[in-house]
Amino acid sequence: MRIPDELARTQLKFNGEAGRAFIEALPRRAAEFLDRWALRVTGPSMYGMASLVLPVRRADGTPAALKLQLLDEESAGEPVGLAAWAGDGVVRLLDHDAATCTLLLERLDERRHLSSLDDTREATRILAGLLARLTAVPAPPGLRGLGDIAYDMLDAVPSALRSPLAHGPARATLQACASAVRDVADQPGDRLLHWDLHFDNVLAAEREPWLAIDPKPLAGDPGFDLMPALFNELGDVFDAAEVLYRFDLLTETLHLDRARAASWTLGRALQNLLWNVEDEEPELDAAQLAIADLVREKRL
Numbered sequence: 001m002r003i004p005d006e007l008a009r010t011q012l013k014f015n016g017e018a019g020r021a022f023i024e025a026l027p028r029r030a031a032e033f034l035d036r037w038a039l040r041v042t043g044p045s046m047y048g049m050a051s052l053v054l055p056v057r058r059a060d061g062t063p064a065a066l067k068l069q070l071l072d073e074e075s076a077g078e079p080v081g082l083a084a085w086a087g088d089g090v091v092r093l094l095d096h097d098a099a100t101c102t103l104l105l106e107r108l109d110e111r112r113h114l115s116s117l118d119d120t121r122e123a124t125r126i127l128a129g130l131l132a133r134l135t136a137v138p139a140p141p142g143l144r145g146l147g148d149i150a151y152d153m154l155d156a157v158p159s160a161l162r163s164p165l166a167h168g169p170a171r172a173t174l175q176a177c178a179s180a181v182r183d184v185a186d187q188p189g190d191r192l193l194h195w196d197l198h199f200d201n202v203l204a205a206e207r208e209p210w211l212a213i214d215p216k217p218l219a220g221d222p223g224f225d226l227m228p229a230l231f232n233e234l235g236d237v238f239d240a241a242e243v244l245y246r247f248d249l250l251t252e253t254l255h256l257d258r259a260r261a262a263s264w265t266l267g268r269a270l271q272n273l274l275w276n277v278e279d280e281e282p283e284l285d286a287a288q289l290a291i292a293d294l295v296r297e298k299r300l
């Protein structure tokens with residue numbers, strides 16, 4: 001089995017030795033679960049930044065997908081969230097191994113992402129409908145919580161403000177995002193969040209036109225789930241009107257309090273900007289800064 005070079009690079013970059021060990025173990029792990037679950041590989045492997053997916057067929061002929069990934073804080077909640085959603089707006093979980101977070105999933109059409117639609121507003125409407133269904137579900141016990149994430153972010157802000165990246169207007173944006181998080185941190189919410197629902201994490205399917213994939217579940221306020229849809233497929237030129245349209249559509253579809261959703265959207269921007277600092281990027285993400293400034297100006 002060929003391991004994609006890009007997957008190996010990202011695992012080493014973000015997970016260090018644990019990522020290296022995961023990549024080295026992938027052929028053995030794939031063979032183990034193909035045998036354990038009586039699966040036959042039916043096509044070339046697919047991959048993202050964190051996982052390898054093999055198209056397979058079960059012994060009864062049912063098509064499926066074998067997802068192999070590193071067990072970490074984000075992936076650990078995936079089978080828990082998928083079980084709670086039970087296929088409502090999201091890919092179905094057919095089987096899983098808790099020790100390795102290896103998943104056997106319903107097979108969707110990996111050739112058709114929501115990003116393939118020419119009309120990004122229609123794509124956003126579809127995504128908003130899925131997100132409303134997903135966040136309507138109460139978070140099951142044991143998931144990581146937004147409250148802990150919020151306070152960890154606030155603890156990291158003083159160090160981030162000392163970074164060379166935090167200068168001029170960017171510094172003021174970081175401070176404003178932190179202030180917004182302080183306002184809502186003690187009310188983190190209890191819904192089941194996807195955390196990473198963007199156009200490429202929605203695939204065409206047979207039992208529904210579109211289904212979400214690849215959640216990184218946590219318990220929290222749905223306002224924290226809006227950011228991926230706000231900047232997805234925006235293009236090279238920042239379009240403030242389009243961002244506001246998407247924010248309005250998402251908050252209306254999910255029946256969210258606009259001011260509270262704005263605060264948690266600023267929190268999501270803060271999370272992304274803090275990662276820029278932590279990863280020693282050459283500069284802070286311009287789209288995140290622009291969206292944060294826009295949402296802050298328009299917050300009601």
